[in-house]
Amino acid sequence: MHQLKVVQLTKYYKQAQALAGLSFEVENGEFVAVIGRSGAGKSTLLRCINRMIEPTAGQVLFNGTDVRNLRNRDLRRLRTGIGMIFQHYNLVHRQTVLENVLHGRLGFKSDWDGIVGNYTHAEKQHALEIIAKLGLDQHTYSRCDTLSGGQKQRVGIARALVQDPQLILCDEPIASLDPSSAKVIMDHLRTICREMGITVIVNLHQVDVALKYSDRIMGVKAGTLVYDGKPDKLSKKLIHEIYGTETGDLIDE
Amino acid sequence: MKPKKLAREALAAGETMAKAIPPRDIFGERRRNFFLFALLFLALTWWSSWGTEFDLWSAFASFPKALAWLGLNFIPSADSLQYLPRIGEKLLETVFVSITATTTSAVLAFALSLFSSKTTRPNAWVALVVRGLGTFLRSIPVAAWAMIFLFSFGQSPLTGFLAIFMETLGFFIRAFIETVDETSESSVEALRASGASWLHTVSQAVLPSVVPQLVSWILYMIETNIRSATLVGLLTGTGIGFVFDIYYKSMRYPPAGLVVLSIVVVVLLIEILSNRIRRSIQ
């Protein structure tokens, strides 16, 4: 069984088509980069997997269950198994690093324990280990609004890891970072994939980064899959087709 | 894009266009618009003055007269100090009614705003109903609310409380919806994506993000409401407004002046304290 199987996934926003019947499978432990211009449908695709966006048609099977059939509690349980990392980190700025990381455990908690922030000793210990692994132990009790962009994104990664997810979805994780912080983040993501066996699907618009880090590249253009395969098979011509560029300039924006 | 296209077409049309349309006299047009506006304003001013029997000259004339008179009669005298305990007591009542009305309506408004903010609303219809309620409450002036509650609650502090509560609730609903929208959208998305429930997201992402902003709004409204409460007190015969009314109607002006002075002192103190608090909770 594939860990993730997407069949004819389609999404319309009112009249505009964002996804035009995408189909693909992802195996356990793969590192997949989704490339394409902004507006190609990368973000929508990612968010349809954990149902942050409702697909219009098609199937998304995660470990064999169609996520589109899930309601309330079951949907929340699905989401606990899938971590998510965002371009703008999406942290609660006024809270500490530790508090933000532990937010990843809320999905496992009763309403009351979550409201008062009642985490077990084991959970806290686990969070501290992850924080240390990401090199943030100096900042455990710093408020997130005092951190740099790269540090904030590491908090984002820690928050996803503390869920013990099988899959991590990354929506443009390095688009707001400088090159050296971006490298740190991508290295962490690769380590997570290799050492912990967690599947990583990452939206990128930098082709060079995608080529360097991923096992597999999916090229999305106007809501359709125009390439799906190994990075070394991706020709210059195809890249130009995905990005719709004429010249050798591959860096979008 | 459109003006560019127009410009290009105009260029293409060339000389014929230039001849057909005389060059626009921008300055002349602006001058004409200005005169039209000035005329409209003059007409409105004349009409308003006529309708309300307002006379600009007597307004000007009243100014020095009123100020001189204020200087002579409104200065609290040593004599008026005997009224201070009574004034203090009623001012305290007004301040506390304002605070309680503000904080209680803030709690309710925050709960309601969660049903209307883009990031936390359960559905678009509920959101619209809450927003509509806010507009309704806000659009009825506090004086009208006071007159309405006078019927059932009579001349009591409770009437004033309810009037201020309603007006403040309307104001807070709009302010809090905007605050929740602005400060917590991204973190709410992250928590929902990790499987957190609605109550979790509200308590762990929304609340910590918005609290300083809400406190700031509450402080602002407490200050505003002390002034509103004075007005409402005049209408409902309670608090500091009532005390002023008594001195004013019985022409005991020095104690009336003392009332004004004590309100100024209290409001300024609250403003200074508010600014301190705002700085320290960031």
Place this chain on the structure above:
Amino acid sequence: MNQPRIPLRKPTASSFALNLVLTGFLVLTVVGLFFLDSKKADVGQATLKALDDLRKMLFEPVMEHLNWTEAITQLGVTLGLSFLTTLFGAILALFLSFFAARNLGNVAIGNVLKAFVAVVRAVPTVLWVLIFAIGAGLGAVAAVVGMGFHTVGYLLKAYSESFEEIDSGVIEALKASGASWWQIVFQAVLPATLTALLSWTFIRFEINFTTAVAMGAAAGAGGIGFDLFMASSHYFNIREVGFLTWLILLTALVMEIIATRLREANRLQG
């Protein structure tokens, strides 16, 4: 299980201050509840009556002591009072704001004006109106002058802040080209901020309408507010109060729609 507890956060000055403020609010609110003397014995009964009153107001409005012509005329009077107050307040505030804005005037004068405004705004509008009524008599003059104080204070702040938002390069460029202070004001500052100024002025007009209703009711300044006061405190007619409330509510709604449009137009420009 003898592990040391792991805290989620370390106490900081700002979290301490925040907790202190929230506790303060709670204590003050509880104390405030004791001031809410209903004077009548039964709050429950009064609440039920209030709900019934609201129903009557909203769904069974009538006119008994006035007809449509009078009602519209009185509404016109209230609008007229707010218009005059806003107009004269805006003129005075505009004049003063050139001196109060940090990038145009001088800091000392600006601070004096700000302190003055703070004191002026601390006095409730109704008291300003009543104070001026002693000299000018109850009526339009006292209402317009009295309401003018807060209007000037509010607009002075709004205008001078709009001026302060102007790109400093524009003023510098004009200064460098030898333009005089008045030329800078009329050629750069006013055109650049005109929409913002108009939008603030209209918002104040909206506020002044509400205030004018209140002054009619509480200070006998005339207009629809006075009718409201009569319907409530003299005729004890909740259904007529309802009619007048509808009239005020609808007027306020129309103005809010216009204000929202203006603000959006303003945002698009800025």
